[in-house]
Amino acid sequence: MSRLGSYFIFLGTLFRNREKLRVYLGLILNECTSIGVGSIFIVALVNTFIGAVTCVQTAYNLTNPFVPKNIIALIVRDSSILELAPTLSCIVLAGKVGSNIASELGTMRITEQIDALEVMGINSSSYLVLPKVIASVFMFPLLVIMAGFLSILGGYLAGTLAGVISPEEYVSGLRVDYKPFGVVFALIKTVVFAFLISTISAYRGYNVQGGALEVGAASTAAVTNSCVAIVAADFILTQLLLT
């Protein structure tokens, strides 16, 4: 509980006694490049294959001849939009971005770079962490939109190339019973996940004490804590928004 309290106090320091806005603009752009552009490949790769696997596995389990084949595409679409693209992408991003944030801040802490900012009278947590949080909240949804599209595309390619569904059946399945709120729901989840990943990882890294061993431990803790927070938030948001 004390750690939770300390996390909320840490969040408070991000928004108090901030530096001038112009200072943050350049930093946010740099973080957008590092967090967003730097994650495109891994998110694209994972989601394309996940979509492909979902399609093939659904087809494999769909043995009833009375169920139309285009239902495979509907399942791929809904799984991708509602769960796979936002949640799985964010778990991948917790590993990539979260560990990067924690180790970067942890190293800055143990090499006294954060102390150097503090003695200059700069709010180090706001200066270092706020741009990462803003960049994550802005870039993760863009990555998830791409992830959802590629997951559905991966399903299409795997399904049609493996011969389990025709292109026409797949496209018609994508159009069946489509609810646009699914996309809104996915983006809401992603924004929450982005905030959790960036702040939890930053909290872990910023508060490192010790040496290289502790930086490694903080990086691991950042990823595991972020994953736990993601699945818990996923359940709560699903309960709140979809029931």
Place this chain on the structure above:
Amino acid sequence: MIEIKNIAKTFGDRQVLAGIDGSFKPGDTSLIIGGSGTGKSVLLKCMIGLIKPDSGEVLYDGRDFLTTDLNEQKTIRREMGVLFQGSALFDSKTVLENVRFPLDMLTEQPESEKIERAQECLRRVGLENAGDRMPSEISGGMKKRVGIARAIVLNPKYLFCDEPNSGLDPLTSIKIDQLISEITDEYQITTVVITHDMNSMLEIGEKIMFLYEGNKLWEGTSATLTHSGVNELNEFINANKLIREMEK
């Protein structure tokens, strides 16, 4: 002038500082010496506000740093320059960007003036040609000099150096010491150096404070260091073979 009054700090049940008093004058290079774990770095961190002491006062020209409001604290911080033990240069910035960082963050000077001032400071520490290099590409001694350049870029009234010679060879150590001493004299800065380097004590110790197990046991100058009459201090300085032979 910096005055510290009755600074005490305890971590858990271990008392690290047991009520330290002292004063440091402008234009003097004052040294705080003592063995490892005697509380030197904790005292420095209490003075620059990185650790809050349990009790005591830190006065910068009469302004109590610990109890003053946030704005005044910021003003005092901007009058400080700090050279950290590991130099604490920002890895992602070049040498020149490191030096001009305080100017970028804390002043509204035009771009050209910032660059000129940063280059002037790099020239002062003899690194005018290293501005484009990254911290990972320069030696330990150069990092210390960049750290000094960054510490003086805002014309500080108070300069703090935490073990400026750690990890450096004796010749480079003396150069760094001399640089700190010259800058202190030139700009009439109040300089406080944490060290356990004997060369520094003899070379630049205009005023020396000896800490032992969290207490101030002795205060004096490099001239009186070797005949202080304090056993703990004698033991500390006699650990150095050179001093033992000098005394003989």
